[in-house]
Amino acid sequence: MTGMRKGSQDFRGMAGQRSFNSPIEVVANNRYAICLAxxxxxxxxxxxxxxxxxSLWLDxxxxxxxxxxxxxxxxxxxxxxxxxxxxxLLLHFFLSLPGQIELVARMPSVIFGVLAIFPLYFLAKDLFGKNVGIVASLLYAxxxxxxxxxxxxxxxxxxxxLGAIQMYYFYRSIKRDQLADWAVFAISSVLIVYTHYYGFLLTGTLALYGLAISFRTKSKDALNTAAFRHLLIIxxxxxxxxxxxxxxxxxxSQSSMVASQLQTDNLMFFPKLAYFLTACGIKNPRTILTVAFTAAYMALSAAGIVLAWRKKSRELSYLLTILIIASMATLLLSNFTRFCGFRYILFLIVPYLALVSNGIVSLAEHAGNARYRVMTLAGMIALILLAVAFSITPLYSGTNVDIxxxxxxxxxxxxxxDKVVVFNSDSISPGLYAGLLGIQDMVEKNSSYDDIISDDSGIVWAIVSDIRDNPGNEDVLPLLNEHMQLRAxxxxxxxxxxPT
Structure with a gap:
């Protein structure tokens, strides 16, 4: 009985000492996880x-x-x-799912676009701290x-x-030399080069960085013998x-079916790359706001570089190596191959936003006491979100030709x-939509406007895209307006x- 009584008292004592955190304390203790969620x-x-x-476009x-x-x-x-x-191969399995074709086909891109948040956060966090990781994630969002x-x-x-995973786990590998980190790095490296050949630029850049620091025998960054051997094996x-x-x-590489050559001169390459990574000139006009937005990001990234260099941050060299070597290699390739484009090195958005975020957080840290630091950080983020809110609308305006x-x-x-002829620079989408709608037999392939105005052609419908999408239609439109009726x-x- 005495033992039981003592045990009961111990239990009551433990229960009495148990504390429950208030909601404010829970949020404070888990603020980074909540912010990331x-x-x-x-x-x-x-x-x-x-x-x-x-609508779906050609690619x-x-x-x-x-x-x-x-x-x-x-x-x-x-x-x-x-x-x-x-x-x-991955898209093949998604296309078996029910739903609107545009939604189903674009869903893998959405999933990977969301998942990229996490390796980006952990990379920026390990390099510069949790605050930089959160800001980098927000900028990518x-x-x-x-x-x-x-x-x-x-x-x-x-x-x-895959590139963000590569960068994060390579950094972990050279710092910790753990088998699990090397394995994830190796798997992501293989997957990225089977996703896009420009993944070799990132893989090769990381390998060069590892080889370079392996020879810095007197530096804290130098790889030890075992880590260097593991790098070579991987x-x-x-x-x-x-x-x-x-x-x-x-x-x-010998095929003629390649992308257009990257149209830029050597001096403008880096500003155009920064504009692409910041404002993505694919669907957005080059307004004063987007140009100013790009300039602000470039200034913040420069601040992030300078302030990290003043702190003698060893992590700075890692991001700069990725940015400089991969972009310089792309510039070199653009001079002698047509298979080149800024979107092929979109993975550079990871180190770029990490540097921009480091600039934002570092500038806020120089604002004085804690209260002013928080206000400065919140103010800069608010300005960025405000600029995005005003500029992002073209992304959601349905600006493509609605085939x-x-x-x-x-x-x-x-x-x-009835017969249909389509005048569009995209030669695949009309046939794809015709098949989905069950009117593929109506579509006349390889037809010209001569077929339309010919008496015995039998073609009674014509779909013509805007001349902004297909400048060649400038010659077709007068003939269509002369011989046909605009219905929609x-x-x-x-x-x-x-009419027949």
């Missing part, structure tokens, strides 16, 4: 909003048409493309480039996600894993035996009809 939700909302508004339609094949068919057809097959490519059925946000394994794709990559809507109009108003205009696509 809120930012993740914001990231998801901004990428889902109006996700299916724009997206190509992704879908290729991914609708069997797995072996995708691999075979991708060998005739200019990209590796991994993204197409509202970034033009991040939203734009998360709403496109292409592989670019997948590459950003790079050899990555090369061996890519070896089966090497002949295919060589064949693809889907034009095709739907024809289906709703056509009769049996659907977001930069005009539908003409000729």
């Amino acid at each position: 809120a930012i993740s939700l914001l990231t998801l909302v901004l990428r889902l909003y109006h996700l299916g508004l724009d 997206e339609s190509f992704s879908i048409v290729l991914s609708q094949n069997s797995l072996t068919g995708i691999i075979a057809l991708a060998s005739e493309d200019v990209h590796p097959p991994l993204y197409y 509202v970034s033009f480039a991040g939203i734009t490519y998360s709403q496109e059925a292409r592989m670019y946000t997948m590459m950003v996600f 790079m050899a394994l990555i090369f061996l894993a890519f070896l089966p794709q090497l002949p295919v990559a060589y064949h693809q 889907r809507g034009a095709m739907q109009y024809v289906k709703d108003h056509s009769s049996s035996g 205009t659907v977001s930069r696509a005009s539908v003409y009809y000729r």
Whole structure:
């Protein structure tokens, strides 16, 4: 009994000492986790909003048409493309899901666009602290480039996600030399080069950085012998894993079906790259606001570099190596290959935003006491969010040519035996939408305006895209207006009809 009584007293004593944190204390103790969760939700909302508004354009339609094949068919057809097959293989499984084709096809990009938040946060946190990690995550959540490519059925946000994992786990690997870190780095490196060949730029840059610091024997950054040996083994394994794709990559490099050459001179390359990573000039006009926005980001990144250098931050060299070598390699490639573009190095948004965020937080830390530091940080973030709120609307305005809507109009108003010709720079989307709507037999392929004005052509419908999308239609429009009736205009696509 005495023992039981004593045990009961001990239990009551323990219960009496138990404390419960107030909601304010819970939030204070978990503020970074709560902030990251809120930012993740914001990231998801901004990428889902109006996700299916724009019709599929050429590259997206190509992704879908290729991914609708069997797995072996995708691999075979991708060998005739200019990209590796991994993204197409993944998209294949998403296309089996029910729902609007635009939403389903773009969902992988949304998922990777949201997941990229986490390795970006942990990388910036490990480099410069939790505050910088949170600010970097927020900047990515509202970034033009991040939203734009998360709403496109292409592989670019997948590459950003894998690139962020690479950067984070390579940094962990050279600092800790743990097998698990090396394994994640190796896997992400293999996946990124099977997603896009420009992943080799990042993988190679990281390898060069590791080799460089391995020779700094008197530096705290120097790799020890075991870590250096592990780096060499990992790079050899990555090369061996890519070896089966090497002949295919060589064949693809000889193809004429490549992207347009990056149109920029050497002096303007870096400002244009900064503009792309900040304001993403794909869908947004070069307004004074976006140019000022880019200049502000460049100034903040410069501040982040200078202040980190003054603190003798060893982490600064890591981010600068990635930014400088990968961008310089892209500039060099742009001088002799057409397979080049800023979107191919979208993964540079990770170190870029980390530097911008470090500039924001570092400037706030120089504002005096804690109260002024918080006010300065909140003020800068508020200004950025305000600029984004005014500038982000073009992303959600449905600015692409609405081939889907034009095709739907024809289906709703056509009769049996009608024919359709489409004048559009995109040669794949009209056929894709015609197939989805069940009017593929109506579409005349490789037709010209001569077919329309010919008496025996039988073609009674014509869809013509805006001359901003296809300048060649400037010659077609006068003939259409002369011989046909304009029946509808659907977001930069005009539908003409000729009564029989």
